Amino acid sequence: DGGITQSPKYLFRKEGQNVTLSCEQNLNHDAMYWYRQDPGQGLRLIYYSQIVNDFQKGDIAEGYSVSREKKESFPLTVTSAQKNPTAFYLCASSLESPTNYGYTFGSGTRLTVV
Amino acid sequence: QKEVEQDPGPLSVPEGAIVSLNCTYSNSAFQYFMWYRQYSRKGPELLMYTYSSGNKEDGRFTAQVDKSSKYISLFIRDSQPSDSATYLCAMRANTGNQFYFGTGTSLTVIP
Secondary structure, three states: OOOEEEEOOEEEEOOOOOEEEEEEEOOOOOEEEEEEEEOOOEEEEEEEEEEOOEEEEOOOOOOEEEOOOEOOEOOEEEOOOOOOOOEEEEEEEEOOOOOOOOOEEOOOEEEEEO | OOOEEEOOOOEEEEOOOOEEEEEEEOOOOEEEEEEEEEOOOOOOEEEEEEEOOEEEEEOOEEEEEEOOOOEEEEEEOOOOHHHOEEEEEEEEEOOOOOOEEOOOEEEEEEO
16 A cells, blocks of 8 residues: 555654654655644644755754655654754655645654653 | 634534534635644544635535635534544645645544
8 A cells, every 4th residue: 555654653862862753655756745743833844855855944944854865765853953852743745746635644753852 | 923723622512513613814825725634643634625715525524715704614514423533724825835734623523
C-alpha cells in the first residue's frame, strides 16, 4: 500500500541534543512538507520541498534543518537551537506543489524534551 | 489576526445528530478549501475538498463555502461515534504554495 511512514512514533530528546525524524513516502509525490502541531495553534509549516535537492523555509524554520537527497525521503533534524521542541511533528506529501488536492499525511512523531 | 480562525470546541453531540463545524478566514484570495479529520495520535486525513464558492456533498458530509462572508462549514448528518475526532479546515490562495490550517475542532459523538 502506498503511503507515508514516519519514524519513530515517540522520541525523547535531552537538552542540547540534535535529533532526526524520518519521513519516507512511496507515493511518487514530488512535494514533501514538515508541520508542527501544538495544542491551540494548529499546524504550522516548518519546511517544504517541491523537488529533490531543493527546499524552502516555512513559517517556523528556526532551529530546524532538512535535506531532500531522494524523492522518497525528507528527514527533519531538530537542533539544539530549537528552544521549545516538544510537539507533534507531521510529515506530508503531495503530487505537486502547489497542490489543489490536499496532502497525504504520515502518522506523526511525538517529540518530548526530557 | 490569524489567517484562519476555528472554534476549538470541544463539541459533544448525541449519536444521530447533525453536526456543524465552521471556520472563518481573513484572506479574500483563498480559493481552495479543505477539511481534514484527525483521530487521536494520528495524522490528518483528507475528508472534503472544494474550490471557490458553493456546496459539495459526499455521503453524510457536506462542505459549504461562502466567500462573501469568508466562512466555510462542514456538516455531518446522522453522526456516528466513529466520527469522534478533531476536524481541521485548511485553505490556500491561487498563487500560494502554502495551505493555512485552523486549530481544529474536537468532536465527540455519544452513543
